[in-house]
Amino acid sequence: MGSLFSALNTAAGALSAFNKAIDVTQNNVANANTPGWAAQNPVMESVNIQSADGTVGGVTEETINSRNPLADTAVQQAQSLMGKFQQLQTSLAPVQTAMDVTSSSAIPSALNELFSAFSQWSTQPTNGTYQTGVINAAQDVSEAFQEVSAQLNSAAGTVTQNLQSTVTQINQDAAEIQGFNAQIAAGNSNPGLQAQIESTLENLSSLANIQTLPGAGGTITVLLGGQTPLVIGTTVDALSVGTNVAGATNGPPTSTILDSNGNDVTSQVTSGSLGALLSVGNNLIPSLIGGGSQTGGLNTLAKSLADTVNNLLESGSTTATPPFQAGSALFTYNANPPSGIAATLGVTPNFQGSQLAAVQTGPPQVSNGIALQLANLDTNPAGQINGQSFSGYFASLAANVGNAVSSANTSATAQQQAVSQAQSLQQQLSGVSLDQQAVQLVQIQSAYQAASKVVTVIDQITQSLMDMVQ
Amino acid sequence: MAIPVEIPNQYGDVAECMHAARANLDRVRRLLMRPSAESVDAAAAILREVEVQLGCISVLWKADQSKRDPKLKPVLEEIRKDVGVLAECFSQAERLFEGWIRAIQSKRGGYDKQGQAAALILVNQVNLEG
Numbered sequence: 330m331g332s333l334f335s336a337l338n339t340a341a342g343a344l345s346a347f348n349k350a351i352d353v354t355q356n357n358v359a360n361a362n363t364p365g366w367a368a369q370n371p372v373m374e375s376v377n378i379q380s381a382d383g384t385v386g387g388v389t390e391e392t393i394n395s396r397n398p399l400a401d402t403a404v405q406q407a408q409s410l411m412g413k414f415q416q417l418q419t420s421l422a423p424v425q426t427a428m429d430v431t432s433s434s435a436i437p438s439a440l441n442e443l444f445s446a447f448s449q450w451s452t453q454p455t456n457g458t459y460q461t462g463v464i465n466a467a468q469d470v471s472e473a474f475q476e477v478s479a480q481l482n483s484a485a486g487t488v489t490q491n492l493q494s495t496v497t498q499i500n501q502d503a504a505e506i507q508g509f510n511a512q513i514a515a516g517n518s519n520p521g522l523q524a525q526i527e528s529t530l531e532n533l534s535s536l537a538n539i540q541t542l543p544g545a546g547g548t549i550t551v552l553l554g555g556q557t558p559l560v561i562g563t564t565v566d567a568l569s570v571g572t573n574v575a576g577a578t579n580g581p582p583t584s585t586i587l588d589s590n591g592n593d594v595t596s597q598v599t600s601g602s603l604g605a606l607l608s609v610g611n612n613l614i615p616s617l618i619g620g621g622s623q624t625g626g627l628n629t630l631a632k633s634l635a636d637t638v639n640n641l642l643e644s645g646s647t648t649a650t651p652p653f654q655a656g657s658a659l660f661t662y663n664a665n666p667p668s669g670i671a672a673t674l675g676v677t678p679n680f681q682g683s684q685l686a687a688v689q690t691g692p693p694q695v696s697n698g699i700a701l702q703l704a705n706l707d708t709n710p711a712g713q714i715n716g717q718s719f720s721g722y723f724a725s726l727a728a729n730v731g732n733a734v735s736s737a738n739t740s741a742t743a744q745q746q747a748v749s750q751a752q753s754l755q756q757q758l759s760g761v762s763l764d765q766q767a768v769q770l771v772q773i774q775s776a777y778q779a780a781s782k783v784v785t786v787i788d789q790i791t792q793s794l795m796d797m798v799q
Numbered sequence: 800m801a802i803p804v805e806i807p808n809q810y811g812d813v814a815e816c817m818h819a820a821r822a823n824l825d826r827v828r829r830l831l832m833r834p835s836a837e838s839v840d841a842a843a844a845i846l847r848e849v850e851v852q853l854g855c856i857s858v859l860w861k862a863d864q865s866k867r868d869p870k871l872k873p874v875l876e877e878i879r880k881d882v883g884v885l886a887e888c889f890s891q892a893e894r895l896f897e898g899w900i901r902a903i904q905s906k907r908g909g910y911d912k913q914g915q916a917a918a919l920i921l922v923n924q925v926n927l928e929g
Contacts (some may be wrong), residue, residue, distance in 0.1 A: 399902045403895055410891070739880075743887035746831050751834060751895055767903045773836050774896040780843035781889035783850055788882045789851040791875065798872050799861050 347708075398753035399766075401527055402541070405534035405745065407751040414534030414741035416605035420488055422616065422733045428482035439473040440634075442466045444707050450687065451700035460682025467638075467659050472630050473676045478672040480625070481618045488610035493570050494582050495536055495603050500567045502533040503551065503559045510548040511563050518547055537601035548617075549695050554597025557588050568594075573621065580738040581668070583611040583621040604748035613733060617726060619668025626726045628670040633714050635674060638703060645686030645699035656686020656699070705757040802891075813856050813866050817874050820852040824881040831888060853878075 365581045443722050446466035450459040511525045512518070526549060533539055542607055544550040551560040558566045566589035572582040573593075595611075599603050611621065618623030635777065639658035646653035649659055659680060663673040689698025702709065707718045714722045757769075830842040860867050860880050901916045908917030 348895055367865065399906065401901060402902065406898065407891070407895060428867050516851045631860055653832060696872070737882050739887050740891075743891050744885045746828070746888045747891040747895055750831070750892060754899075757835070763903050763906060767900060769836075770903070773839065774900070776836055776839045777889060777892050777896065778845065780839055780846055781886075781893070783843060784882060784885050784889055785845040787850050788848065788879075788886060791879050791882055794853065794857055794860065795872075795875055795879065797857075798867050798869060798875060 336729050350582050357664060375557070376423065383764045393793035400751070401530070404751045404755050405530055405541070407748040408534040411741065411744040411748050413605045413731040414744050416602040417609065417733070418489075418741050419738035420484070420491070420605060420609040421613070421730065421737055423484040423487065423610070424481065424617070425734050427477050427484065427728050428617070430724060430727050436470070436473045436477060436630075438724070439466070439470040440458055440707065443470050444455050444469055444704060446705075447700060448715040449708070450685070451697045454685075454687030454697050454700050457682055460685050461717060463685060464676060464680055464682060467676050471633070471660070471676055474627065474671045474674045478618055478627060481614055482672070485610060485614045485618070485620070488606055488614065492603070492606045492610060493608060496568050496570050496586065498557070499533065499536050499603065500565070500620055500781065502529050502536070503565045505529050506533075506551055506560045507563055507565045508547055510544070510560065513549075513581050514563060534601065536601045537598055553588075554599065555596065556597055557594045560595040581620045583615065613730070615668075616729070619666070624667045625671070626722070628667055629714060630719060630726075631662060631674045632664065632667075634719055634768050635662055635670075641706075642686050644689075646688040646690050647683060647686045649688050649696050652701055653688070654686075654692050657684040659685070719777070726789050810846055814871060815867070816852050816856050817871055817878070821874060821878050821881065822835075822887065822927060823849045823852070826882065828888075831885075834886045836896060 352700040367401055398773040423730075429435050443466040446459070446462040450463050497657075506526065506529055509522060509529070512522060530539070530541060530551070533551070539559065540552045540555045541552040542552065546562075548562050549560065550558070550562070553559050553568070558564075559568070560566070568589070569587045571585040571587045571591075571593070573585050574582045585593050586598055586603070586607070588594045595607060599609055615621050615623040615625060617625050617627050619628050639660055642656040642659055645656045647656055648654045657680065658677055660671045660672075661675050661677050663669055687697050689702075691698070693698070695701070707720055717725060740793075754770075754773075825847050827842045827849075830838045830845070906915035911917050
């Protein structure tokens with residue numbers, strides 16, 4: 330009883346100390362303050378019940394003697410989320426590196442150099458050095474796009490490899506549980522075996538969101554996403570990795586998870602390492618470089634930049650007086666498939682400075698009109714994508730990645746604590762009745778809620794302090 | 800008429816106060832790595848202190864803008880990050896408790912007609928021991 334008394338008293342102390350309104354029933358508080366509480370057991374009563382075993386109502390005391398399946402489930406769920414966030418951290422790291430906005434070789438830097446080169450060229454359109462500067466800057470922009478595209482493709486390849494290895498690990502763990510089930514079926518169940526099963530299930534949980542159910546003869550049934558059988562008795566239904574070619578209209582196909590019958594069960598995977606890999610490989614990376622049904626923001630940016638620059642140059646003239654000589658396109662790319670634009674962006678082969686058309690034929694005719702428009706492209710509405718400048722659009726792509734990384738970091742740290750918490754409670758609550766367990770959980774939950782409200786207040790104060798020091 | 804606010808001596812220096820708040824948040828994180836009813840209570844007490852520390856900084860900054868040192872912004876950002884982790888931690892804890900309690904409810908009392916885990920109520924009734 331010691332732990333129960335301790336939980337009740339400390340939780341009640343927390344309520345009093347913080348004087349916070351918390352959503353705990355009056356009965357709980359009243360009972361918690363009852364003199365002599367330490368010598369009493371609370372009575373839990375279920376209401377309006379059709380119980381799991383078919384009986385109606387009843388207040389039987391159930392004591393858990395060895396493992397606590399509810400606690401084990403809580404640990405597995407916490408492990409599953411931690412596996413997801415840790416995998417997100419790992420898989421997002423190279424994506425964030427590729428989308429770096431600070432490096433001198435990065436796309437934003439190259440874009441700035443290009444617009445600076447256009448600006449310089451606009452001051453003396455016939456200056457050969459300035460013309461060469463534009464071509465070199467365009468080459469740097471192309472290489473920056475190619476480099477980022479290559480890095481992201483490499484990250485996508487790693488994710489695909491990890492998907493395969495994770496599915497292999499899941500199948501290995503399932504096979505282990507199958508072996509344990511065989512021992513149980515043979516009547517060899519013992520606490521050591523149960524501990525091994527729990528350890529394997531925790532590992533499996535970190536790989537995917539699984540659910541466990543008691544099977545025939547004390548065996549363990551393991552389901553993926555609550556629906557797809559992984560292990561039933563001594564049968565393993567192995568998973569495999571497939572590809573969704575049907576959706577690959579703009580780029581490489583996305584990955585799918587298939588059950589033992591070849592059915593697509595991808596949507597059932599929501600957590601664990603596998604959930605994170607599917608999220609990064611099927612959503613985040615394709616949102617940048619294309620894949621599945623997505624063109625990819627990087628390709629959209631490369632195409633928009635190249636088309637805008639080319640259209641302006643082709644609308645201008647290389648000669649200041651009639652007959653006007655139309656300019657040439659500076660950039661080239663391969664738009665088939667659209668997901669390959671950034672990777673194939675380049676400067677037109679053998680492009681000469683004299684092909685740069687600075688003259689706006691008008692009317693009115695302006696000798697450096699096109700060059701000026703190109704120099705102002707990043708601030709001119711004509712050069713915007715969805716209301717954003719080229720640089721701004723890239724920044725928004727990078728910000729999406731940064732937010733995903735930040736969220737993964739925060740969640741991974743917090744989830745580490747949640748796992749510790751679940752494991753600690755798993756130990757504390759083993760060997761007590763469900764009623765006692767419920768009371769303890771409600772009381773500890775109340776203590777958490779009280780502390781959580783203080784965190785909310787601190788967050789608000791911190792935000793106001795940030796506003797003051799801006 | 801504004802009510803004058805008294806700042807305790809130990810919270811008079813903004814920089815010290817902010818660093819102390821940061822250190823306290825770190826203590827909270829470490830406490831929650833070994834969760835128990837006791838450690839949550841201890842963590843909550845420390846959080847209350849952090850609330851006072853940051854509240855004092857807010858009062859000082861409102862009263863005297865010259866004390867708003869931009870060099871402290873990175874510390875504030877770190878505090879914000881730590882608070883974010885704690886908020887996420889408490890959010891996860893809430894989900895954990897809710898799921899666990901629901902599991903106990905359904906195991907103990909089955910399901911109601913809406914398919915929800917049957918509610919358990921703590922009645923004003925006790926069993927005496929000994």
